[in-house]
Amino acid sequence: MHPDFWHQRWADNQIGFHQDAPTPLMLKHWPSLGVEPGTQVFVPLAGKSLDMAWFASQGYRVLGVELSRIAIEAFFAGHGVTPEISESKYGTHFRAGDIELICGDAFGLDEAALAGCGAVFDRAALIALPADLRRRYVHELYARLPSHCRGLLVTLEYPQHEKAGPPFSVVEEEVRELYGRDWNVETLERRDILDTQPRFVDEGVTALYTSVYRLTHKG
Ligand SMILES: C[S@@+](CC[C@H](N)C(=O)[O-])C[C@H]1O[C@@H](n2cnc3c(N)ncnc32)[C@H](O)[C@@H]1O
Structure with a gap:
């Protein structure tokens, strides 16, 4: 997406991605990373x-x-x-x-x-980006992180033809393909969240999952 797209979203207060509380799956899984x-x-x-x-x-x-x-x-x-x-x-x-x-x-x-x-x-960072930028994001930006890094990645999956992104659908196969060169990827949880996301249902989305991955740099 062009930067103007995001600047306009903020200027118009079109920030449906913002949550009024910390990400529940982060609260649940962050401790498993053992980050001091x-x-x-x-x-x-x-x-x-x-x-x-x-x-x-x-x-x-x-x-x-x-x-x-x-x-x-x-x-x-x-x-x-x-x-x-x-x-x-x-x-x-x-x-x-x-x-x-x-x-x-x-x-x-x-x-x-x-x-x-x-x-x-x-x-909501990887999945905010279209496919070509997702590749740059992982292979350029993540590649600049120190080799002892660990991380937690939260994604969304839905039939991409049912709705235009962002957010984009990023399935496990793509996560492993993007990160697998430099990071060990472990799937911690995959949860059906369609019932909790009426905005997606209103847009015609028929299936919606969120997944959480633990990333450990291969060093
Ligand atoms: C979908 S929002 C998610 C924000 C946040 N992670 C959250 O969970 O609420 C994506 C954000 O990335 C910002 N963004 C998009 N491209 C960016 C870039 N190249 N560099 C820095 N920020 C960017 C946008 O302005 C927007 O606030």
């Missing part, structure tokens, strides 16, 4: 996700990247904090407490920017 508190968790395509506040509340440091300044300002305003702002070649950095959000293009982050990360959490 104090670790910096990379949150790509972060939006104003409350998952980031949850990570900070658990003693993690957070590095998010997000195109939209509206999203980032809303995140900090929502938590009643005023971030410090600075500029770098990656974009505009907003920092408060253990959370740093870069307002910029995720694909512009290099190994130096990600060098401090020990974990990654992806919800």
